Amino acid sequence: MEEMKRAIALIECADRRGIIAAVSGTLAEANANITQADEHTDVDGRFFMRLAFTCDGGQNTLAAIEKALYAGVNVAAFDQDHSMTLRVYDAERRPSMGILVSKTDHCLVELLYRHRAGELAVDIPFVAGNHEALASIAASYGIPFHYVPVEKDSKHEAEERLLALARCNSCNFLVLARYMQILSAGFIEGFGGDIINIHHSFLPSFMGADPYRQAWERGVKIIGATAHYVTERLDEGPIIEQIVERVTHRDDVESLRRKGKNLERQALYTAVLAHAERRILRCRNKTIVFA
Amino acid sequence: MEEMKRAIALIECADRRGIIAAVSGTLAEANANITQADEHTDVDGRFFMRLAFTCDGGQNTLAAIEKALYAGVNVAAFDQDHSMTLRVYDAERRPSMGILVSKTDHCLVELLYRHRAGELAVDIPFVAGNHEALASIAASYGIPFHYVPVEKDSKHEAEERLLALARCNSCNFLVLARYMQILSAGFIEGFGGDIINIHHSFLPSFMGADPYRQAWERGVKIIGATAHYVTERLDEGPIIEQIVERVTHRDDVESLRRKGKNLERQALYTAVLAHAERRILRCRNKTIVFA
Amino acid sequence: MEEMKRAIALIECADRRGIIAAVSGTLAEANANITQADEHTDVDGRFFMRLAFTCDGGQNTLAAIEKALYAGVNVAAFDQDHSMTLRVYDAERRPSMGILVSKTDHCLVELLYRHRAGELAVDIPFVAGNHEALASIAASYGIPFHYVPVEKDSKHEAEERLLALARCNSCNFLVLARYMQILSAGFIEGFGGDIINIHHSFLPSFMGADPYRQAWERGVKIIGATAHYVTERLDEGPIIEQIVERVTHRDDVESLRRKGKNLERQALYTAVLAHAERRILRCRNKTIVFA
């Protein structure tokens, strides 16, 4: 007897009457049982859907369902929708997530702790750092650490090493856990997958360096942290999650930094969890994050 | 040429494979276009769905769609699902909401202000008070006010007058905007529709009288307000919305009351808005509130 | 027998050893009883203090206490502290607050409602608008309304009229309750007192026009509102209060505006209350807001 499979479908296509019927009808015909459905139609007429479902059968069944869904959406569109993006994921196959770090450990510790606690269902094949400072933390969680120093004239070689690491570990996405190097456009394109970064301010406020000092100087009453996808434009990629905390005149820069570190790890974990659970769809320079 | 109608379907039934397909397929056949779909399956195997859709045609079309949806769900269930609740609403027909008050005005003002500002799409046929204190506020917003005093030995008559008011104004639901009388089981059953109350604490903490004093005596660091549906069990009905605010040792009972009043009007408005937009489904003694 | 007076002292001076002793000793000698004391020392060595106290006697007593405190601080400084700002206020004398508006009413209604509810202890001698739209709202709360239109070539005259209004009503401070005109440097200087504005974004994000559209386009996950003192640099004055709310991909610009309006009135009321209770001291381009 075949086992039950849990799967997730993510669909983006042009909005048309009957798409939900086409998609859910296709799954019903395939004897799949939808356990959660979320959809969103953007102002520009793009349709986004996430379906969690269970079905009998193995990986082949999922491939067949993906194909059937693709056909179903096209039928609903009365034509081939060349703008469609459709993907069915095996929910039990954990995505592979590489982590890049520098010297500060709070975001790394949060991710590794959550992973060990069973609160982040990913595989973590490696942590790579441009400093050696966090090697022992990775080791204490049983994750391989790679020291990939970045010097002024060796940035390209370092990025090549990181790319090789990501590839040979089949990384689906990368997380910059306070990685203090700017990745080149070549790296971003070369990797191809998603890269999640944590910025230590409530973007778009205080882009660039030392945001807590900027925040203190401006005298804001609330500080924040922002997890976002990396794009070629620094600090301008699609925002995934933001978390804030109230501060007062008593907080100096150091105190903002301490409070901010806590926000950073919360925001980054929340974003990474949503990504790992395939609850995020990108829409122009924004994100749709299903609950 | 017929106009476009906006409508909402709320469905509760036993969870079965294919229900989303049946429902969305039925709407597609009726040439309706789903603009928003939300669903939830409870741990007990109950399925809940809210569909916002547009369609050509008038009230008759909606009745036909309701009938077709009913049939569609039964087909998916391979049998008649006698536990099903299914209703299609004309989204442009505003629900009729009666308001009951006593002496304090903050919740009433919030509702009437939001209504006037176009942020609460209901009809408000009347405000009824067991005191005359708020008559002038109702008048300043152009809403009829009825003085229905409640004395120890006239409670039954007062409730009869309120029931008559609700009926002859075709009220779909009632809001207790700090109405300081306990409604009898007879009234609740007699009215039949939903009744929303605001309790001035973070339920289930501090049920009963003077919750801000209770909160102050317990020394809580966060206070709250709770909007809930009224049931025969006082303060124990399904919770719709809760809002909280941080307090400190500096807050005395009076200060908690002042802060709490602000929470009460926010929580009540949020709950009433969700109800008016037909985003709430009840599930045992709980609520499903779609975003 | 003389009555008991409640008073507030606000002090800013150079930080020196013994200042709290000098100040509290002076009050003790004057038979005043400190009911609340708050102090803050800034990183730049400036000392800030707020003292709430009770004393016997009338206005003359307060003047004498102010003089004694001034002398006391100078003794502590071993010299005259020319940078000192020291002021004793009769806590029962309500500050006079003028309100400027344009067409949108939510901030005005919040302030007038709180005032009527006894939650904002100020006198409101007038509401002035560059449109007539809100005249009836002011009237319903019994506050005089002045229509002061601003045309391209009459801005100076309009500001002169507003200045005259403020002066002949002895306004201590002004509140811009979504007043959509930029005040000239001449007006700000001419008025002399504090001016509180509400900006409909989480400053410094989204300065300038249509911040909710900017926020929607950037795809932020949290929106906010900021109450701040007006300076010659638009949207860059000292921040008094900020309030935020979580939003999602479902919120369109209109929905952000609706949620934002609620934040605006909360932030503005909170800031105005702190100012009216004389809990704010300015420190460079920042504020110290005592709890």
Added chain:
Amino acid sequence: MEEMKRAIALIECADRRGIIAAVSGTLAEANANITQADEHTDVDGRFFMRLAFTCDGGQNTLAAIEKALYAGVNVAAFDQDHSMTLRVYDAERRPSMGILVSKTDHCLVELLYRHRAGELAVDIPFVAGNHEALASIAASYGIPFHYVPVEKDSKHEAEERLLALARCNSCNFLVLARYMQILSAGFIEGFGGDIINIHHSFLPSFMGADPYRQAWERGVKIIGATAHYVTERLDEGPIIEQIVERVTHRDDVESLRRKGKNLERQALYTAVLAHAERRILRCRNKTIVFA
């Protein structure tokens, strides 16, 4: 030349005119410089003060200042205030904090991580567990772990061992980081110092066992965690800190537990930090937590 000492004075006494002057005058005479002053007068006429100050000299100076402060308050009271509690602490002498655990690690990891990160200035002489599960975590942070099993008939012996551990490590306070044993009145009295516990609900809601299940069954829209001092009455001690998070109908019991674990570690850390920085004073069954 003698070094500069940082110290903290905590005072509770009957409220009298002139107390702040007496206290700050005493410190000025001792050439101490107050860097932060916080005070609170309770409705019952009790006065509470925390003073952070710097002074020249060593431990002897602090003892002399404590004595002088004691005399100064009595002078202000015109008599000996037998209800006074007054203590001067050397701010550089870290309090000694013992940690008790059972099997779940999230609170322990948070405390040990914060300690290592320099965000919790205490000494941690030991972690003691009634299970061995967390021994390796303590070890990875370099903290001694003691296995103190508790069987039905060995509870007294176990508590004796814990008391001995606390005493021979000169523990100033204990933290129950999800320690799943109820401490006897004898233990609480025998230890004498403060004991901080984390309860996994928004007290006073859901006292007792399995609060997340209780919360789920009640259908609350916000969950919380509460850090409080332990008293003989289970879950009824003075509340130090509460943190909450919004939940929806989608959260099942497991999801509430996962979200709650994050709240628990935040609330416990915040409470422990405030206690370690001597920012908490007890007032009847409540706490005064200075910012």
